[in-house]
Amino acid sequence: MTLLDFDSDRLADFAAQVRKEYDDLKARNLKLDLTRGKPSSEQLDFGEALLALPGEGDHVDADGQDVRNYGNLKGIREIRELWAEVLGIDAADIIAGDASSLNIMFDLVTWSYLFGNNDSPQPWRNEEKVRWICPVPGYDRHFTITETLGFEMVTVPMLEDGPDLDAIRELVQDPQVKGMWAVPMFGNPTGITFSEEACRELAAMETAAPDFRIVWDNAYAVHTLTEEFPPIVDIVGLAAEAGNPNRFWALSSTSKITHAGSGVSFLNSSQENLDWYLGIAGVRGIGPNKVNQLAHVRYFGNAEGVRAVMRKHAGSLAPKFDRVLEILEERLGEYEVARWTRPEGGYFISLDVIDGTASRVVELAKEAGIALTGAGSSFPHKDDPNNRNIRLAPSLPPVEELEVAMDGVATCVLLAAVEKLGA
Structure with a gap:
């Protein structure tokens, strides 16, 4: 019997029990954080050898260039x-930069706004308006970029094998x-991987805007939680075969592989797109941190x-x-007041809770000393029209803290549910 099937008496008894559990939770004076997907200290320690690399006297790349000096906008060949x-x-279709792929994404979108990209009739800032497709739930920092530039963000639902292609196909008829x-x-945050069919459709579909771009953020391309590494689709190659060679800006980085604050970022795209990007990047700076790039080469091999x-x-993350x-299944499964993804x-x-209760769950958790990502954060303008989605980030806390936090979150989900049901 689900919570929605409880009669009034049983619901009242259950609500009293949950409120007691919540009062006990608050009495623990917790201070736990599940807000962002940061690597744990254990994960950061995996890259500790990087701090001694490339090492004193090792500063010449395979092309004989001193990596300590200026130059080489593309990044070192190795x-x-x-x-x-x-x-x-x-390798001819990729360049290497600094930090994380988010830096390059910001450049790509902002420079298109300021100057237009290599297929633009005019800079995007001169357009009457710019509209941008946002699959939801999605990555909040993506949405922040387009929100900051004042774009009209149009949501499409994320399905089990990728975004809603029918909705996208209709939207891209607008120039x-x-x-x-x-x-x-x-x-992010669903754990969904696009099917090859979805990838091919996105590469081939007709668009009204000649300068339409898909920012293909492959941030988690090798971030498996199992022993299997799924094949990585060569989306730039697929687009070239479909006659749309400039459609994709494909990004990735080492940020959650080595050290999150000092990674190497990568842009994979057509030669025409890369030439356009480098032409402006050469004005912004005189080259990336090639010492760090060489250190990563020495580290990975x-x-x-x-x-x-x-x-x-995977060995660190999968148990979390x-x-x-x-815990979600043990505490919430029988009541059917929530559903959640099972990423690989x-x-x-x-995590989706009863419509209208996500913000209340986050509020209750905060009052109990458990910080969650704000309700609606996975939607443009942080506006989840159903007020149901919460993004959980298990990576940072130790397992012991994570268990306490998630048991508390489950209590908050149940309390918000019984409140919604009027108990």
Whole structure:
């Protein structure tokens, strides 16, 4: 029997029990944080050897260039070849930058707004309006970029095999629709991986805007929670075959593989797109941190070295995800007041609670000392029209703290549910 089937007396008894559990939870004076998908200290320690690399006296790359000096906007050849091996693409179609892929994404969208991209009739700032497709639930930092630039963000639902293609196909008939966000593997926050059919459709569909771009954020391309590494779709190659070689800006990085604050970022795209990007990047700066790039080459060695590191991450993360899923099932499964994703990779679990209660769950958790990502954060303008989605980030806390936090979250979900039912 689900909670929705309880008669008034049984619901009242259950509500009293849940309120007692919640009072006990608050009395513990907790201070726990599940807000963002940060690597744990254990995960950061996997890359500790990087701090001694490339090492004193090791500062010349394979092309004989001193990496301590200015220059080489594309990034050193060794890191581009290594990452191209990871992605299964041609090293000529990738450049390496600094920090995380978010930096490059901001550049790409902002520069298109200021100057227009290489297919733009005019800068996007001169358009009457710019519309942008946002699959939801999605990545909040993506939405912040387009919100900051004043774009009209149009949501489409995320389905089990990718975004709603029928909705996208209709939207791109509007020439003011200039782009779309996408996290194609182990998506944030759902963990969904786009099917090959969805990838091919996005690569081939007709669009009214000649400068339409899909920001293909492959942030979790190798972030498996199992022993399996799913194949990575060469989306730039698919688009070229379909006659749309410039459609995709494909991004990835080492940020959650080595050290999150000092990663190497990558842009994979057509030569025309890369030339456009580098033309402006050369005005902004005189080259990336090539010392850090060489350090990563020395650390990984090759693509198998990357996968070996990711197996360590899976060993750290998978038990945390398993415990979250176990607690959700133990505490909430029989009552059918919530549903959640069961990702096989990535950093998040997407939790849907009873419509209209997500913000209340977050509020109750905060009062009990458990910080959750704000309700609606996975939607543009933080506006979840159903007020149901909460993003869970299990990576940072130790398992012991995670168990306490998730048991508390389950209590908050139940309390918000009985309140919604009037008990």
